[in-house]
Structures are given as C-alpha cells and as structure tokens.
Amino acid sequence: MGMIGGGEGSLIGPVHRMAARLDGLSELVCGAFSSDTAVSVTTGAREGLERSRVYPAWQEMINRESHLPGDVRPHVLTVVTPNHLHYGPAKMALEAGFHVLCDKPLCMSVAEAIDLQETVKRTGRLFCLTHNYTGYPMVKLAREMVLGGEIGPVRKVVVEYFQGWLSSPVEMTGNRQAAWRSDPSRAGIAGAMADIGTHAFNLAELCIRTRSGSPVGGPPFSGARQSP
Numbered sequence: 624m625g626m627i628g629g630g631e632g633s634l635i636g637p638v639h640r641m642a643a644r645l646d647g648l649s650e651l652v653c654g655a656f657s658s659d660t661a662v663s664v665t666t667g668a669r670e671g672l673e674r675s676r677v678y679p680a681w682q683e684m685i686n687r688e689s690h691l692p693g694d695v696r697p698h699v700l701t702v703v704t705p706n707h708l709h710y711g712p713a714k715m716a717l718e719a720g721f722h723v724l725c726d727k728p729l730c731m732s733v734a735e736a737i738d739l740q741e742t743v744k745r746t747g748r749l750f751c752l753t754h755n756y757t758g759y760p761m762v763k764l765a766r767e768m769v770l771g772g773e774i775g776p777v778r779k780v781v782v783e784y785f786q787g788w789l790s791s792p793v794e795m796t797g798n799r800q801a802a803w804r805s806d807p808s809r810a811g812i813a814g815a816m817a818d819i820g821t822h823a824f825n826l827a828e829l830c831i832r833t834r835s836g837s838p839v840g841g842p843p844f845s846g847a848r849q850s851p
C-alpha cells in the first residue's frame with residue numbers, strides 16, 4: 624500500500640499502518656506523508672521506505688507510482704489527510720487504477736460524494752471508507768442481535784458519541800489536530816457532526832441495515848433516508 628498523509632505526529636495514519644501490518648498481508652511501499660517534505664522524508668525513513676518512493680506531493684506520487692510495473696506499484700492507496708484532502712487524492716488515485724482506503728468523513732460535500740461514487744463505478748476500483756469502530760466485538764455483537772431479531776422490530780435508534788477534548792479552544796495552543804478540525808475550510812461545514820457524528824451515524828446504520836441495504840423492522844423505517 625501507499626499512504627497520503629500520516630506524517631510524524633499525526634493521529635490516524637500511524638493507526639492505519641499498524642492495523643495494516645497485523646495480518647502481515649500488506650506492505651507499505653510509498654508515501655506522500657505530509658505537505659512538509661522534510662516530515663514526509665523522516666516518516667518514510669522511519670518506515671523503512673526507499674527514499675525514491677517518498678514524495679513531496681500526493682499528485683506526484685500517484686503519477687509516478689501508476690507508471691511502475693504491476694508487481695512493484697502499490698495495489699491500494701490510503702488517504703489519511705484532513706477532510707478537505709480526501710476527495711482530490713481519492714479521485715485521482717481511482718482514476719490512476721488504484722484501490723482506495725479513505726478515512727471518514729468521506730469528503731466535504733454531497734456533490735463530491737456523488738462524483739466519487741460515479742468515479743468508483745466508472746473505474747471499477749474498490750473504495751473503502753474506514754469507520755474503525757465497526758471492527759469492535761461489542762459492535763459486531765450488537766449488529767448480530769439486532770439483525771437476528773433479538774430485540775424485535777427497530778422503531779427508534781438513539782446513538783451517542785461523547786468526546787470533550789475540543790470543548791476548550793485547544794487550537795489556540797498549537798494542537799494541530801484541533802487546528803484543522805476547528806477550521807471549516809479544512810474540516811467542512813458540518814464540524815463535529817462530520818468529525819464524530821459520522822461515527823455515530825455509521826454505528827447506527829451498521830446495526831440496523833442488512834448487507835443488501837434494507838433496514839430491519841419494516842414499515843417504521845421505510846421512509847429512512849440513507850445519506851450518501
């Protein structure tokens with residue numbers, strides 16, 4: 624795999640790298656880890672990458688890597704940048720023939736989401752949006768119980784996700800994760816709803832929808848709207 628974002632000091636990129644290594648089936652081969660080339664180079668060196676495959680810009684990485692032989696180029700690119708940099712890299716990567724793993728939230732607008740959906744269909748590549756909580760045993764059990772009918776038809780779903788670290792202006796203290804999350808031009812206009820609400824929405828949807836997409840419980844949910 625190749626990685627866009629996830630430079631030294633970032634939050635979710637290192638988690639993706641660690642998770643990808645758990646089963647020993649994937650290997651990180653290239654990266655554009657940061658908009659700061661020095662950070663990208665340091666990260667690449669720590670990850671044991673060849674210097675020639677650590678890039679100062681994601682566009683250059685996608686271009687150059689897509690021209691490498693099939694047994695050398697990555698199969699999948701992982702996008703772990705702030706929200707405003709999901710759509711562009713994901714679209715370019717799909718069009719260059721890579722499968723894409725992208726962290727939540729999908730992108731900045733419904734128009735971008737619909738365009739990505741069309742790009743996935745057109746290119747025939749796989750696109751995986753990672754909401755990590757779906758892997759937790761308790762969440763899997765909850766889904767099994769609901770889909771197995773153990774709680775009867777679902778009439779109402781109450782879902783909460785508590786988080787408090789942004790309740791004070793930590794972006795003023797140089798916290799980089801807070802800096803982009805409190806800036807609508809980089810986080811999106813949905814703010815905390817996109818950052819954390821998307822996890823709550825994903826968990827609720829996971830537990831009430833079958834694989835074919837139909838909701839459990841019939842009529843009470845028949846008018847439920849599925850967000851793109």
Ligand SMILES: NC(=O)c1ccc[n+]([C@@H]2O[C@H](COP(=O)([O-])OP(=O)(O)OC[C@H]3O[C@@H](n4cnc5c(N)ncnc54)[C@H](O)[C@@H]3O)[C@@H](O)[C@H]2O)c1
Pocket residue numbers: 627628629630631632633634635636655656657658659680681703704705706708726727728753754755799800803818
């Ligand atoms: N699934 C989860 O539980 C979870 C948790 C945290 C974050 N996230 C998501 O992951 C994404 C990143 O969040 P984070 O907290 O890791 O942010 P972060 O600020 O810690 O890391 C972002 C990384 O992207 C890099 N970057 C920025 N611009 C770049 C560019 N032009 N080219 C290459 N790299 C660039 C930064 O240098 C940094 O390394 C967000 O979309 C966020 O919503 C998901």
